[in-house]
Amino acid sequence: LSICFRTVEPLEYYRRFLKENCRPDGRELGEFRTTTYFFSSGSITTADGSALVKLGNTTVICGVKAELAAPAADSANKGYIVPNVELPSLCSERFRSGPPGEEAQAASQFIADVIENSQMLVKEDLCIANGKLAWVLYCDIICLDYDGNLLDASVFALLAALKNVQLPSVTINEETGLSEVNLKQKTPLIIRKHPVATSFAIFDDTLLIVDPTAEEEDLATGTVTIVTDEEGRLCSVHKPGGSPLTGAKLQDCITRAITRHKEVKKLIDKVIKSITPK
């Protein structure tokens, strides 16, 4: 009977739970789904760095490939970071195959903004020889299973993958002018900041729930995503329309995001320690 009710009147079904301050999957309003992720330098063996993140059912994989290119004329000492978010039709019935839809493009722009705003990677670090050679990092974020909260999972996957990247050392041969890549000598990327995203869904203009599933996102009247770094600074406040919020409510979201950052940081540190060769 409850399945019938859920299909016919999903909003009423949800409201009944929200009145009791909990959600159909048993979580509280401020509780996140279980976050797991797999580093393994073998997640994607052909990539220079990769990570698979699962946030409940939402599964996102990020692969980073490093290639060489000449830096742009106006920024001779900067490399490039090119993020791309893909939502293939296999992850959810709402996405059709073909050119990237609006959600994928908006997510790609969001990730590019987070990298830029948080300064997690400084482009100058990617430069090998001023004006001649620099690294280009192609970060491909692909969603394998879409169950809401794509942005949080993507940012997390990106961070984990970048921490996993080992760049080979490159020298420029003085005589020939060609670059020589030494695959045996590898150095990890310098990650300066660790941004973590926290998404909220707004219900009925008043209630805020954390880490929405796909069903909750459909029923929500708005979403907010806050990205914080380890110093408690805001790297991004992303509220694309939806129900209006007061400044105080936004403040609550930010405080929750800062707590979440600490939880995630502990998780990352734990996994890094377990894979570092002793």
Place this chain on the structure above:
Amino acid sequence: DLPALPVPGDTSVLAGLYGPAEAKLSKELPDRAALEVLLRPKVGLPGVLERSREQLLRQTCEAVVLGVLHPRTAITLVLQVLSDAGSLLSCCLNAACMGLLDAGLPLSSLFCGVTCALDPDGTIILDPTTRQEQEARAVLSFAIDSSERKVLMATTKGSCSMEEMQQCLAAAQRAADTIFQFYRDSMRRKYSKS
């Protein structure tokens, strides 16, 4: 099919609103109007940045337009950037709202866009020029609604602290009053002529 043209400083955006008109079967929604926003940059083809801005604008407009009064229709908002001298996103928001007003669509409230830039030494600059935006530590854009000055849309560039964000928000809410007064005056002028 009505154009609207607000001009803060030298940034200008032309908004054209079409609808509520018949929607294509693939796009129509059974219980509300389907809103579509197209943002055309001054030079070049629309790219990922325009798509992401379109999403921001679309969801902001969807929050105020009473779409349930016009089910199975399509409302199209086309924004053409004529010149960009900074604060482009808030100009687009203002153009969108004036377009919606001009077209006479039923709205639950009005909204306006305000951009704040945070100087490296912490001063808040409202409606920054392109130069100020580039030199700023952080640029925050808000869409404020007219009924209770709540935040409809927020987007930030660069990083800032929590307190700074709250200060910018407060400044934006105060500035919103001036913009709503401008809307009121423009509408008054438009209807007093006829």
